[in-house]
Amino acid sequence: MAGPEAQQEPGFYPRINATMVKEPRYANLIVSIVGKCISNDGSSMMLETGDGQQVRIVHEGAMEPGQQTAYVEIVGCVTEDFVQHFVCRPMGDEFDLETYNEMIMLQNTKYQNITFQDEYITA
Amino acid sequence: MKPSPSPLIPSNTSLTLPPSLLPPFSPSVSNLLTANCVAQAMQKIDVQNPNVQVINIKKVGTQDRYRVILSDGTHYIQGMLATQLNQLVADNQLVENAIICLKEFITNVVQDKTVLILLKCEIVSTHPAKIGNPTEVYKADVAAGSSNKPVGGMYDAPPPAPAAGGSSNYSNPYQNQASRSASGGGSAPTGRSGLSSNIIPVSQLNPYQNKWVIKGRITNKGDMRTWNNAKGEGCLFSIDILDASGMDIRGTFFKEDANKWFNVLEVDKVYTFSGGRLKVANPQWNKCKCQHEITFDRSTDIQLCEEDASIQQNIFDFSQIVKLESIEPESIIDIIGVVASISPVTSITAKKTGNELKKCELTVMDDSDAQVNVTLWGKKAETAENEFAGCPVVAFKGLKVSDYGGRSCGTLMSSAILKGPRIPETERIQSWFQNRGANATVKNLSTGGGGAGRVETFESRKTVSAIRNEQLGYNEKPDWLSFKATISFIKKDKEGGPWYPACPNAEEPCRNMCKVISTSDDHWQCEKCNKQYDKCTRRYIFSATFADNTSTCWASMFNDQALALLGGHTADELNEWMQNGDYDKFEKVFDDALFTDWIVKAKVKSELVSEEQRVKTTAYSISPVDYAKESRDLLKAIKGLQ
Numbered sequence: 117m118a119g120p121e122a123q124q125e126p127g128f129y130p131r132i133n134a135t136m137v138k139e140p141r142y143a144n145l146i147v148s149i150v151g152k153c154i155s156n157d158g159s160s161m162m163l164e165t166g167d168g169q170q171v172r173i174v175h176e177g178a179m180e181p182g183q184q185t186a187y188v189e190i191v192g193c194v195t196e197d198f199v200q201h202f203v204c205r206p207m208g209d210e211f212d213l214e215t216y217n218e219m220i221m222l223q224n225t226k227y228q229n230i231t232f233q234d235e236y237i238t239a
Numbered sequence: 240m241k242p243s244p245s246p247l248i249p250s251n252t253s254l255t256l257p258p259s260l261l262p263p264f265s266p267s268v269s270n271l272l273t274a275n276c277v278a279q280a281m282q283k284i285d286v287q288n289p290n291v292q293v294i295n296i297k298k299v300g301t302q303d304r305y306r307v308i309l310s311d312g313t314h315y316i317q318g319m320l321a322t323q324l325n326q327l328v329a330d331n332q333l334v335e336n337a338i339i340c341l342k343e344f345i346t347n348v349v350q351d352k353t354v355l356i357l358l359k360c361e362i363v364s365t366h367p368a369k370i371g372n373p374t375e376v377y378k379a380d381v382a383a384g385s386s387n388k389p390v391g392g393m394y395d396a397p398p399p400a401p402a403a404g405g406s407s408n409y410s411n412p413y414q415n416q417a418s419r420s421a422s423g424g425g426s427a428p429t430g431r432s433g434l435s436s437n438i439i440p441v442s443q444l445n446p447y448q449n450k451w452v453i454k455g456r457i458t459n460k461g462d463m464r465t466w467n468n469a470k471g472e473g474c475l476f477s478i479d480i481l482d483a484s485g486m487d488i489r490g491t492f493f494k495e496d497a498n499k500w501f502n503v504l505e506v507d508k509v510y511t512f513s514g515g516r517l518k519v520a521n522p523q524w525n526k527c528k529c530q531h532e533i534t535f536d537r538s539t540d541i542q543l544c545e546e547d548a549s550i551q552q553n554i555f556d557f558s559q560i561v562k563l564e565s566i567e568p569e570s571i572i573d574i575i576g577v578v579a580s581i582s583p584v585t586s587i588t589a590k591k592t593g594n595e596l597k598k599c600e601l602t603v604m605d606d607s608d609a610q611v612n613v614t615l616w617g618k619k620a621e622t623a624e625n626e627f628a629g630c631p632v633v634a635f636k637g638l639k640v641s642d643y644g645g646r647s648c649g650t651l652m653s654s655a656i657l658k659g660p661r662i663p664e665t666e667r668i669q670s671w672f673q674n675r676g677a678n679a680t681v682k683n684l685s686t687g688g689g690g691a692g693r694v695e696t697f698e699s700r701k702t703v704s705a706i707r708n709e710q711l712g713y714n715e716k717p718d719w720l721s722f723k724a725t726i727s728f729i730k731k732d733k734e735g736g737p738w739y740p741a742c743p744n745a746e747e748p749c750r751n752m753c754k755v756i757s758t759s760d761d762h763w764q765c766e767k768c769n770k771q772y773d774k775c776t777r778r779y780i781f782s783a784t785f786a787d788n789t790s791t792c793w794a795s796m797f798n799d800q801a802l803a804l805l806g807g808h809t810a811d812e813l814n815e816w817m818q819n820g821d822y823d824k825f826e827k828v829f830d831d832a833l834f835t836d837w838i839v840k841a842k843v844k845s846e847l848v849s850e851e852q853r854v855k856t857t858a859y860s861i862s863p864v865d866y867a868k869e870s871r872d873l874l875k876a877i878k879g880l881q
Contacts, residue, residue: 212867218874 129191130231131220134169142194149173149199150189150207150216156181160198163190166217175201187211271338271363272370277314280346281353281376290340294369296328302519307333309341309355310369314376318344318355321445322519323530327362338363347447352377356445441486441529444517452513454544455480458487458553458636459655460506462618463497476501479527479655480512483549489525490515490533500541507657509547514538526571526637526653552660553636561609563684568642568716571651574613575634575664576605577672578627584620599623603633604681606671612685613638614649619656626658632668634660645719646684697872704789706843712854717844723864724785725836726804729829736817737781737801738810744768752778777810785839785858794841794856803861804832837861 129146136142137149149171151163158181160174173179173190178201187207192199223231276289294315295308305320305328320328327333343359437452444451459479466473473494481487490512492500504510512533520532555573558566566572582600589596599620604610613635615623627633636655638648650656659665682699701720705711711718731737740757742749742765755763755775763775779801782793796804805813808828816824840860845852 212870215867215870215874219870222874222877 131223133165133167133217133220134163134171135165135167136224137171137194137199138197144194146191146193146202147199148189148191150187150211150213152187152211152213153184156184163188166213166220172198173201174198175204179204185209187213271366272310272312275311275313276341277309277311277316277373277376280344280355281314281316283346288340288342290338290363292336292338292366292370293333294336294373296333296335307357310371310373312371313373315373316353316355316376318357319447321356321358321530324357324360327360332362333360334365336366336368338366345443345445347445349447354447356447358443438511440484441480441482441488442484444488444529444531444533446517446519446531449516450513452511453480453482453488454509454511454547454550455482455487456509456547456550456552457504457506459653460504461652463501464652474498477652478504479653480510481550481553483547485551485554486529487527487554488529488532489520489527490535492535492539496535496537496539500535500539504541506655507552509544509550511542511544513540524653552662553634553655553657555634555636555660555662555664557634557664559607559609560603560605560611560684561607561682563609563611563640563646563648566640566646568640570640571637572640572648573634573636574603574605574611574638574648575632575660576603576610576668577630578602578633579604579610579630581624581627584623597621601627602683602685603635604672605668609682609684611683612644612647614647615656616650617652619650630672631658632660632665632672633658634662634664642716642719644685697869697876700838702789703785703787703792706792706841706854706856707790712843712845712856717842719840719842719859721838721840722785722787723836723838723869724787725834726783726832727786727791727834728784729804729832730782731829733781736777736810736814738777738779738798738814740775741778742768743772743774743776744770777814779805779810783858785837792856794839794858796858800858800861803863804835804837805829806831836864838864 124145129148130142131148131150132142133149134151137147149163149165151165151171154162154164154170156162156179159176160172161179161181162170163173164170173192174195179188184204185206186209189205189207190199190201191203191205192201194200271290272292273286273289276286276291279286280289289311291309291311293307294310295306297306298304299306303322303325305325307318307320308315309318310316320333324333333339340361340363341355341357341359342361344355344357347354347356437450438454439451441453441455444453457478458481461477463474463476466475474497475491475493476497477489477491479487479489512535515533515535515538517531517533520527520530525532555575557575558572560574560576563572563574578601580602584597584599587596587598588594596616597620599615601613601615601623602610603613634657635648635650636657637651637653639651641647641649684699699721701709701722703722703724705720705722711720729737740755740763742753742755742763744753744765749765749767753765753767755765755772757775758764758771761773763772764770765772778798780795780797781801782795783804784791784793798810802809805828813825813828816822838861839858842857842859843854844857845854847853848855
């Protein structure tokens with residue numbers, strides 16, 4: 117995959133979970149995270165993803181506490197150990213996180229050559 | 240003068256024949272025919288696979304029965320061909336003067352004479368002429384009453400007066416007492432204590448002996464059936480009897496006999512049976528192995544026996560349920576599996592007879608990880624709920640395969656159902672079920688044709704391209720398949736709307752489905768029920784294209800599927816909007832339906848359309864994709880790719 121200097125193709129983003137946020141290869145990339153809202157203090161929220169881990173989403177007031185559906189998809193930028201929110205999409209109140217996690221694990225490991233074709237990430 | 244022992248008889252033979260029966264020295268006879276076998280057979284001396292010459296063949300009686308004269312070169316004797324050998328005569332293999340080897344035969348005494356009944360024989364060769372100058376074996380001075388020893392001693396005693404068919408020294412079950420031979424009914428035999436030694440295998444039953452006893456287990460008891468026709472009326476029922484040799488035979492009781500025995504006889508119990516007429520079985524209805532069947536009558540006597548483990552409960556040839564997909568409909572098969580569910584009993588009126596038939600459906604699954612519907616009829620359906628509660632292992636014999644709902648099975652009157660049979664398969668299925676069967680997904684071969692419309696499993700689905708690739712639709716009956724696809728186009732621009740006006744009569748004969756024609760005064764006329772209505776029920780009918788990653792196809796959609804597709808908005812509703820000018824509302828319904836995903840169960844059939852054969856696909860049922868489940872199935876399939 118691309119190094120830290122890589123340019124990300126506009127519109128493309130890998131799907132990851134909380135554990136992967138800490139991996140260097142996703143640093144500063146725009147990613148998508150689907151998870152369950154655990155807490156929201158008005159300026160950042162905690163999401164629990166399919167691997168059972170939690171990640172902090174910094175939204176600076178973009179997401180009002182209590183106004184979201186139980187599950188959301190956040191598209192944002194991986195910054196250090198949190199994700200800077202860009203867009204939030206409601207995913208409803210029921211979501212099979214386990215199955216979703218299985219899928220993204222396959223996408224990011226075994227089948228990354230299919231998921232991340234070279235055209236998408238330019239070095 | 241006492242002739243020296245013939246060189247033809249090996250010196251180590253302990254059998255010595257009376258002088259009159261010694262054969263003349265004749266090398267040609269010895270090479271081709273088994274010397275003296277006729278005399279020996281007549282005296283019940285065991286002779287194995289003798290070669291004889293057929294010096295005469297004659298058709299007798301009104302049916303295809305052949306009487307033969309068999310000669311060993313010295314004597315000749317009368318024989319009858321069992322019907323299974325008729326083909327040899329028809330094929331011109333068994334011709335006059337042919338030499339045959341008697342592989343299996345029995346002797347029977349008819350009117351004081353021994354007749355050989357040929358059960359199995361082999362053609363050795365043809366022959367140009369009659370060998371030797373055989374005389375009828377009875378004309379010779381034969382000791383008809385001598386004791387039955389396989390390897391006898393000397394016949395020293397003077398022969399007793401000829402003939403009475405046999406003396407009471409014989410415990411030979413093949414021998415009729417002369418005074419009682421050939422009488423049809425008559426009372427049951429006396430001396431019951433002799434019965435057990437008289438038991439013969441079912442395979443040896445034939446119409447020429449009427450004093451027989453067989454012992455077997457009732458493997459099936461059909462329902463009591465009644466008839467009423469120009470000739471009269473009555474009732475009957477049949478049973479299948481399986482003996483220790485593994486052959487089964489059907490027996491039928493009529494009228495008073497049926498009433499007498501119906502409640503006495505129980506399936507799975509062992510009985511001895513005697514008394515009744517034997518006739519050739521009709522293979523169209525009778526699937527038992529024996530070529531004969533029994534008509535029980537007043538002389539019939541049946542005694543209950545103790546359980547006999549040497550007689551199997553039934554003989555099965557199980558097919559794996561998953562393999563039923565490739566078995567032709569109308570085939571008869573056996574299966575064994577766990578009864579997972581039992582439907583309530585429903586009634587159906589038979590079209591032909593008007594009779595009411597009770598039916599009930601079981602789902603049966605086995606360790607091929609597949610399940611199928613089994614339809615029970617009649618009595619079996621009524622007792623099913625209690626019989627099969629608790630997911631027992633059940634063996635089914637003689638089910639008919641049908642393509643209703645994909646694949647399903649149904650019982651016939653001749654089918655046998657055995658709960659928890661004492662065979663190794665029961666244990667195998669039981670442990671499969673306990674270890675995984677109860678919760679695991681099994682492939683359902685019966686997706687509920689006209690019923691609940693169960694969705695086909697992921698594994699059984701194909702792709703849209705399969706319609707073309709597998710050349711579906713060209714068989715006599717339509718092909719069925721299911722696939723997951725996206726609606727890519729809906730043809731809704733028919734004049735008047737993508738629907739037809741239907742009769743509002745929800746009852747027979749219209750059931751809301753018949754087309755009605757608009758009359759001049761804004762009414763609707765139905766041709767089927769002949770009534771006029773002022774309102775009609777509009778039902779969808781249009782075509783749409785289904786696309787998946789492999790291909791696209793057109794499919795016809797009718798009301799039920801369209802309703803699902805269009806979010807439940809009825810055609811009448813849409814028609815209302817059209818009349819009111821709400822075109823946007825109308826369009827939105829179809830737009831919302833575009834590019835939605837469905838699991839489609841489709842029927843494919845090639846039809847003649849204006850002189851061209853066209854393959855037409857009809858969406859029989861559609862169901863929405865459960866994305867979570869679909870994802871799980873896909874992940875499972877991906878894992879399987881390693």
